[in-house]
Amino acid sequence: MAREFQRGHKAKISDLTPGTDLYVGVQIAAPGLTFDISCFGLDADEQLSDDRYFIFFNQPKSPEESVQLLGAQAGDTESFRVTLDRVPASIHKLSFTATIDGAGQMSQIGPGYIRIVAGGEEVVRYAFTGSEFSTERAVMLGDLYLKDVWRFAAVGQGFDGGLDALLRNFGGEVAEEEPAAQQAQPPQAVPGFAPPAQAPSFVAPPAPRTPVAPQPTPAFGAPHTAAPAAPQAPGGPQMHSAPTIAAPMTPPTGTVPPQAPYGQPPQQPPFGQVPGQAPGTQAPAFGQQSAPYGQPGAPQGVPQGVPQGGAGLQAALQPYKELPTGQRWTPQNQQLMRVDLAMGGAPVLARQGSMVMYQGKIDFSYKGAGFAGRIVGNATGQEMQLMRCTGRGQVFLAEEGAHLHPIELQGDGICVSAESVLAFDESLQHEVRRIEGHGIPGGALFTMLFQGTGTVIVKTRGTPVVLPVTPTTFADSNAIVAWSAASQVILASQVRLRRNSYPGHSGETVNLQFRGAPGNFIVVQPYEV
Numbered sequence: 452m453a454r455e456f457q458r459g460h461k462a463k464i465s466d467l468t469p470g471t472d473l474y475v476g477v478q479i480a481a482p483g484l485t486f487d488i489s490c491f492g493l494d495a496d497e498q499l500s501d502d503r504y505f506i507f508f509n510q511p512k513s514p515e516e517s518v519q520l521l522g523a524q525a526g527d528t529e530s531f532r533v534t535l536d537r538v539p540a541s542i543h544k545l546s547f548t549a550t551i552d553g554a555g556q557m558s559q560i561g562p563g564y565i566r567i568v569a570g571g572e573e574v575v576r577y578a579f580t581g582s583e584f585s586t587e588r589a590v591m592l593g594d595l596y597l598k599d600v601w602r603f604a605a606v607g608q609g610f611d612g613g614l615d616a617l618l619r620n621f622g623g624e625v626a627e628e629e630p631a632a633q634q635a636q637p638p639q640a641v642p643g644f645a646p647p648a649q650a651p652s653f654v655a656p657p658a659p660r661t662p663v664a665p666q667p668t669p670a671f672g673a674p675h676t677a678a679p680a681a682p683q684a685p686g687g688p689q690m691h692s693a694p695t696i697a698a699p700m701t702p703p704t705g706t707v708p709p710q711a712p713y714g715q716p717p718q719q720p721p722f723g724q725v726p727g728q729a730p731g732t733q734a735p736a737f738g739q740q741s742a743p744y745g746q747p748g749a750p751q752g753v754p755q756g757v758p759q760g761g762a763g764l765q766a767a768l769q770p771y772k773e774l775p776t777g778q779r780w781t782p783q784n785q786q787l788m789r790v791d792l793a794m795g796g797a798p799v800l801a802r803q804g805s806m807v808m809y810q811g812k813i814d815f816s817y818k819g820a821g822f823a824g825r826i827v828g829n830a831t832g833q834e835m836q837l838m839r840c841t842g843r844g845q846v847f848l849a850e851e852g853a854h855l856h857p858i859e860l861q862g863d864g865i866c867v868s869a870e871s872v873l874a875f876d877e878s879l880q881h882e883v884r885r886i887e888g889h890g891i892p893g894g895a896l897f898t899m900l901f902q903g904t905g906t907v908i909v910k911t912r913g914t915p916v917v918l919p920v921t922p923t924t925f926a927d928s929n930a931i932v933a934w935s936a937a938s939q940v941i942l943a944s945q946v947r948l949r950r951n952s953y954p955g956h957s958g959e960t961v962n963l964q965f966r967g968a969p970g971n972f973i974v975v976q977p978y979e980v
Contacts, residue, residue, distance in 0.1 A: 453566070456577040458607035459779060459795030459878075460904055462861055463600055464535065468569035471535040471601070475547060476527035476674070477592060479563040481581070484555045487614050488529035490518055491621050493544040497777050498622035504542060505623060506531070507614075518545060525674040527566075535601050544596040546606075546621075550589040550614040557584035557609055565592040567603060568674050577605035583796075584609040589617045608794055780857045780906050788848045788855045788908055790874070792840060797905070799840040801848055801874035811844015835869045835899075839877070848874055853910035864902030864936030867909055871932050876905030900936055909933055912978030920971035925962045929979040938967040 454467065464471070477488050492504025492513065499505055503514050511520035517537035521530040533545060547565060551557070560581040567575045577593055584590065587609030594604045610617055774781055779794040790799050792813065800818055818837040840846050849855070850873055858865060866884060875881070884900040901907050911932055918924065920938050934940070941964045965973055 453573040454575045456575055456605040458577070458579070458583070458605055459797065460577070460861075461602055461604040461859070462575070463602050464595070465600060466861075467567065467574040467603065470569040472569075473533045473535065473595075474521075474568035474674070475531040475533055475593075475595075476525065476566050476568060477529050477547060477549060477563070478527050478565075479549050479560055480528060481555065481560040484559065485552045486528065487550045487552050489548050489550070489614070490520075490531055491544075491546045491548065491617075491623075492518065492538075492542045493546060493621060494541055495543045497544060497775070499618070500622065501541065502623060505618070515539065527674075528563075533595060535595070542597075544594055546594050547592045548589060548610075548617055549592060550617060552613075555588065557581060557587040557590055560584075565605075571674065573674060575603060577607065579607050583607060587611055588613045591617075606794070607796075780908070782855060782857065783847070785854050785914075786849055786852050788857070788873070789845050790840075790848065791845050793843045795876070798877045799846070799874055800837045800877050801840055801846075802850060802872070803836045803838045805848045805850045805873055806838075806840075807847050807849050809844055809846045811842060813840060813842040813844045813846055815840055835872065848908070850910060853912065854914060856909050856911065856915070857906050858909055858933075859906050860901065861904055862902075864900055865907065865933055866898045866900050866936055866938075867907065867933040869899050871909050871911070872899065872901075873908040873910045875901060875907035879903045879905040879907060902936060909974070911974075911976040913976055915974050915976045918973050918975065919969070920965045920967045920973060922966060924965045924973065926965065926973055926975055927979060928963050930975050930977075931963060931973060932976050933974040934965060935967065935971040935973075938965050938971045938973070940965060 454462070456462075464473075475490075479486055479488070487507065489505065489507040491499055492501070492506070494500045503510070504518070506513060506518050506520055508520070512518065515537055517534045517539070519532040521532055524530055531547070538545070558581045562578065562580050564576050564578040566573055566577070579590075579592075589610040589612060591606045591608045591610060593606055596602055596604060610620070612620075773789075774783055779791055781789045781791070783789055787807070792799065792811075803817075806815065816839045818839040853873070855873060860879065879901050880903045881899055881901045883897050885897055909932060915932055920935070965971070
């Protein structure tokens with residue numbers, strides 16, 4: 452049975468189907484409008500660095516045929532064949548888009564969708580309607596992107612401008628039409644009637660080539676309503692029942708790239724290293740490279756209040772520039788998180804007072820827990836003072852210089868103390884959970900359980916470590932930050948009765964023991980509250 456995605460939902464391809472030879476179908480229509488449906492093959496910086504991976508009606512396939520335009524079939528306005536195993540390593544994202552050819556707006560479209568079919572069976576569908584858009588003339592429908600493994604994301608983001616503007620947004624160039632050769636030539640005398648010396652045989656102009664899907668392997672198949680598809684393997688593709696668990700946090704291992712692949716938070720640089728700076732080099736001091744006033748190279752005659760745009764100032768500020776957009780949650784550095792409310796559509800709940808700046812039209816409102824929620828929060832120590840962020844724009848969040856970590860949930864759950872939560876998607880379900888033990892920061896016997904599909908931002912003191920749960924995993928109750936919801940937590944005490952007669956103790960008398968199946972984890976910070 453196909454999974455129904457909402458805008459902003461993501462999943463590993465391996466959780467949808469074991470196949471990698473996929474059929475991608477797009478259905479979009481509106482009375483009196485025609486659409487250009489394309490696929491952009493983007494690099495790690497989300498740029499079209501190779502024009503050969505812009506797949507559209509004039510270029511129906513990539514060089515190695517890993518992406519092929521198949522045409523309309525099986526009720527789809529346009530369809531593609533994507534063989535993930537053949538996509539070159541330089542391509543990190545395949546973005547499927549639809550643009551209006553001519554006048555019109557995306558608000559005029561009727562119900563549409565983008566879907567993935569594997570072995571003839573539909574495995575995922577993201578449906579949309581014109582009510583989700585306004586004056587946009589283009590829309591980015593969905594992405595197949597590489598984040599350690601191939602994943603699918605339902606985007607549904609409108610874009611002002613047509614195909615040319617979308618192409619420029621991805622760093623491509625629009626070829627200007629050259630005037631016809633006969634227009635550049637001087638006019639010639641009109642020839643009289645005369646039969647040609649050697650009459651050529653008549654040949655009808657070739658019709659535009661319609662690519663036909665090559666004979667698919669058993670892993671690939673168009674929907675059953677299309678032309679005969681390749682036979683399925685016995686038993687058909689099996690759906691993975693286990694939910695996707697995104698690894699929550701990893702220690703930094705390198706510098707922050709200019710832009711990470713879709714959905715993947717960039718790795719943080721080592722302490723003291725500027726984002727984007729090569730290892731082993733020293734970052735220039737703020738404004739160090741700008742020439743002193745009156746020295747050669749400093750622009751003269753600049754009116755007061757106008758910033759100087761010299762190369763020295765730009766070079767000094769370059770390491771601190773805002774990271775490019777392209778995903779809903781983007782760490783700007785270790786202590787600053789940006790959320791793009793235009794992507795995903797769902798509001799964000801954040802800790803009151805955590806906003807440091809915002810861009811766009813954003814509304815901040817009080818988010819109350821209700822009478823019962825306040826009673827439970829006060830009794831358990833898990834009360835969160837939240838604000839609701841809605842609108843279209845970007846909000847930057849931080850709190851007291853704490854390290855921030857986005858944890859993406861896809862149907863799974865995680866337990867976090869309320870004191871360690873900065874913000875989360877409103878689509879996530881959260882509740883207070885009782886555990887078998889005491890000493891949890893922010894609540895003696897309780898913690899917060901987050902589950903569903905969305906992202907929760909966890910804050911830590913310093914860089915945390917993620918450890919797998921084994922039968923002998925113990926953690927200090929004052930240093931534990933989070934753990935997988937499936938883990939069993941038990942109070943463990945090292946206090947012995949016969950030791951009570953001796954003055955003092957080690958200070959490590961109460962710990963938490965974690966048990967669980969392989970795949971469970973705990974997150975510990977290098978700090979005790």
